[in-house]
Amino acid sequence: MSEPFDPPGEPWVRVSPKLATLRRLLNIGAGAVLLVGLTVLAAMASTWAAVAVAVLGVAALGWGWVIVGRSVRSWGYAERAEDLLVTRGVLNRQLVVVPYGRMQFVDVTAGPLDRRFGLATVQLHTAAAASDAQIPGLVPAEAARLRDRLAARGEAGAAGV
């Protein structure tokens, strides 16, 4: 039996693994600060508490490492003749289908850290606010190509609202 989140014929195009690196660094950065703080607090109570907090904290960071990897690997998109499919999510899985003709505009954004890592996010907007189709972790060249292609196809298939 086919799975509900199977790709439509061709395989999903996955996003860059560099997105996982970026997110892991962010996680570890924030997590380490929090962990050091908590450990110092626990150390005021007793050494054993501090050790327990440190061990748990490191375990949580390790778990986060794995989760981020899975979450980034879960993103994927596929360009079909008439529409774009985007899938994501590990625990809560989602698949969005946006017809090109329904696209109102396409955004490409890249924050300072994204740029450092050579990443960009493509966001599609339709007249429905709920559509929410974005693809993070694209190489800038691919993001630009996707944007132009979506825009071109959108123009060809566009209808009024």
Add this chain to the structure above:
Amino acid sequence: MSEADQKQRDDRDGFRRLHPLTPFIRGWKIFAAAVAIALQQAYGDIGTGWLLSAIGASIPIGIAYGWLSWRNTHYRVGDDDLRLETGVLRKRSRRVRLDRLQAVDVVRPLVARALGLAELRLEVAGGGSSEAPLAYLSEDAAQRLRAELLARAAGLHHATPEAPEAVLLEVPLGRLVEATLRSVALIGMLVSLVFLIVVTVVTGEWSLLGFAVPFGLAVVPISVGTVVRHFGFTVAESPDGLRIRHGLLETRSQTVPPGRVQAVRVVEPWLWRSQGWCRVEVDVAGYVGEGQAAASVLCPVAPRAEALALLARVLPGVDVDAVPLTGVPASAFWLDPIGWRSLGVGADDRVLVTRTGRFTRVTDVVLHEKLQSVRLRQGLVQRRLGLASVHLDTTPGPVNASAAHRPAAEARAMVDAEVERARVSRSLARPDRWMSPPTGPATPTVTR
């Protein structure tokens, strides 16, 4: 068009002005705001004399401001657009494409009615609430301008006489009042009130009655407001589109051209079931932001059969009850123990229909051709149960159609089938200018 009107039209490159009484209504609003602020401050230690002079001063200030803004507001109706220039200090010039017109509303607030004035609102998709309000015009001018805008938007000559209309539905006052009274909130309030009084009498703690005030404050104005707003609700049909008129104090007459209704929601509250009544709400792309809920009502209360007959006129060829709905598997009980039996979804070649709600039954109708996107979602529990939900996204509005807790494989098949149906329907959709002849399938309309 009268000679005087023509003259007014000709000054300044065909730009017209709003009605000269506009500043007084605008000024009145500032005056009312000043009085409201003054009343709030009256509990403070500010002297009465000071208050009165502040209120007095607000009148000329308001009128002066209103006059300046009137002086600087001009509009012109072109072949395919409306130009609106406003702004005293910051000038703004706006162009509204008439083929993208989603609705034209004529609103008459109480004060404007007394002076024989009306506000004309052009609604287009996107942006905030009412992008091009023309406040105020004389009632005549508003009526004529509305007809002209609709004729131009339809692709007809601008001097086309106003289209005749046929009344489809009228809501009698008695039914409106009874329907409003049959609300869980209102009855809950009355029960709580009685309970409070009993407790008060039994315990002798009279201060408890203070709790009654917020109850009344919350519910009574809403109920009265509903009746006042929907008073004399009439839906009529004309080649221009749907005409909806209602209101006791502030009257509103909306015109929604053909093909502008994106989706429909039929709501049957629990306490209306015995009467077989329902409420009908629509998604229209122009109705967004503040006032959306008020503008999106197609019928505040009507017997279901009447409401469905109305729907068949609004969406020709659509028969909601003829669409067979299929339920969800019993495993959905774990996710929706109360409502799972009520869930259902079905589609024909025009619409997709979803049903939800154990007590208040909600039926959403989405036109394939108006679908914006489709989403398939599956949470952790759903995956364990082999279920998934499908969301059908339409333009912002009351309709929020989703088919929850379908068998996973069926849900995916539904997504694929719906995408295909939407593609086919879009290529057959009628043109934006609804009176111009269709140009065959896959009409290459221009992007917004």
